[in-house]
Amino acid sequence: MSSSLNLGRFAGIKVQIHWTFWLLFLFIAFLVFTQGGDFTTLFWHSLFIICIFICVVLHEFGHALSARKYGIGTRSITLLPIGGVANLKKIPDNPKEELIIAIAGPAVNVVIALLLIPFVSIDAYAGMDPETLQEELSTITSQNFMFYLLMANFALVLFNMIPAFPMDGGRIFRSVLSMKMGRVEATRIATGLGKFLALLFFLYGLFFSIILVVIPVFVWFGAHSENIMIQQFDLMDGYTIRDAMITQYSTLRPDEPLQKAVERILATTEQDFIVSDDYQIHGIIYMADLAEALKKTGKETPVRRIMDTDFVILHPHEPLHSAYRKLRRDNRNFFPVMENGKLVGVMDLNNINEFLTFRSAFDY
Numbered sequence: 538m539s540s541s542l543n544l545g546r547f548a549g550i551k552v553q554i555h556w557t558f559w560l561l562f563l564f565i566a567f568l569v570f571t572q573g574g575d576f577t578t579l580f581w582h583s584l585f586i587i588c589i590f591i592c593v594v595l596h597e598f599g600h601a602l603s604a605r606k607y608g609i610g611t612r613s614i615t616l617l618p619i620g621g622v623a624n625l626k627k628i629p630d631n632p633k634e635e636l637i638i639a640i641a642g643p644a645v646n647v648v649i650a651l652l653l654i655p656f657v658s659i660d661a662y663a664g665m666d667p668e669t670l671q672e673e674l675s676t677i678t679s680q681n682f683m684f685y686l687l688m689a690n691f692a693l694v695l696f697n698m699i700p701a702f703p704m705d706g707g708r709i710f711r712s713v714l715s716m717k718m719g720r721v722e723a724t725r726i727a728t729g730l731g732k733f734l735a736l737l738f739f740l741y742g743l744f745f746s747i748i749l750v751v752i753p754v755f756v757w758f759g760a761h762s763e764n765i766m767i768q769q770f771d772l773m774d775g776y777t778i779r780d781a782m783i784t785q786y787s788t789l790r791p792d793e794p795l796q797k798a799v800e801r802i803l804a805t806t807e808q809d810f811i812v813s814d815d816y817q818i819h820g821i822i823y824m825a826d827l828a829e830a831l832k833k834t835g836k837e838t839p840v841r842r843i844m845d846t847d848f849v850i851l852h853p854h855e856p857l858h859s860a861y862r863k864l865r866r867d868n869r870n871f872f873p874v875m876e877n878g879k880l881v882g883v884m885d886l887n888n889i890n891e892f893l894t895f896r897s898a899f900d901y
């Protein structure tokens with residue numbers, strides 16, 4: 538979503554705060570004031586939230602920087618009220634790499650906790666009688682701040698190690714299983730456990746703490762879509778773009794009017810068109826842009842004036858799953874396929890979905 542606040546780049550990785558994150562402060566203010574707190578209490582609570590989220594960002598950097606070690610880049614790190622997300626460009630296929638990347642996040646919080654221990658007077662807390670201790674820790678103050686931060690880091694480790702895929706613990710579980718069995722089977726088991734745990738947490742949240750229902754929903758859908766994706770990748774394994782690309786399509790010449798594109802869209806099932814003369818590609822006309830362009834410039838405008846000249850080119854010998862990744866990532870999901878400088882086909886998501894349907898129905 539575009540409504541994220543950009544904090545800048547750290548180690549080359551964009552760090553941003555999603556707009557919903559600020560709701561957390563409203564929620565904290567609500568909690569503090571309804572429980573008779575004042576602005577000092579609000580200050581310590583807010584500072585605490587900020588510190589926890591710095592720890593969360595460092596946790597995400599643990600994932601991102603260890604991924605970089607294996608040549609996997611990170612698009613961004615986003616802070617949400619429920620935690621952080623490191624948006625890796627790809628999940629490694631190698632179980633050992635996945636294991637190390639997944640462990641690196643919680644490991645950062647273990648290191649932070651170890652660094653905090655000298656600043657926390659654990660002995661003093663241990664010597665207190667239960668009532669004084671409860672009084673001392675009833676709310677966050679300048680005296681017990683470090684203690685709270687230490688506990689928060691331990692909580693982050695424990696929480697993330699819950700084996701509910703796609704949480705870190707679930708990824709660790711999947712990678713260990715992958716070493717023993719195939720990745721498809723390992724994913725099926727790990728995401729199945731993730732969905733089961735999500736359901737348990739969801740039910741618990743429903744009855745005991747309604748705030749807890751958000752995370753299981755994310756976990757459930759995360760696990761579900763990963764399982765489907767891995768199965769789809771498996772179906773595409775060994776196939777190249779040439780096996781699934783569209784070879785019957787029409788192109789538009791640069792000087793043809795927009796009217797021609799509209800006629801073609803209505804008369805066929807085609808929606809987007811390559812603009813080319815002979816085999817040279819000049820650009821692409823997308824149906825999504827057409828109505829707007831017609832309103833602005835009229836139907837006689839040559840297509841070359843509104844065509845998009847910045848597009849991804851696929852090669853027929855590329856693995857099919859690589860095209861699938863690119864198509865899903867791009868908001869334009871219609872790419873030309875070229876070989877030796879010549880247009881040999883086109884590819885869209887619809888066509889890959891058709892390929893998957895027939896591959897799963899029988900061994901195409």
Ligand SMILES: [Zn+2]
Pocket residue numbers: 596597600642643697705
């Ligand atoms: Zn993590």
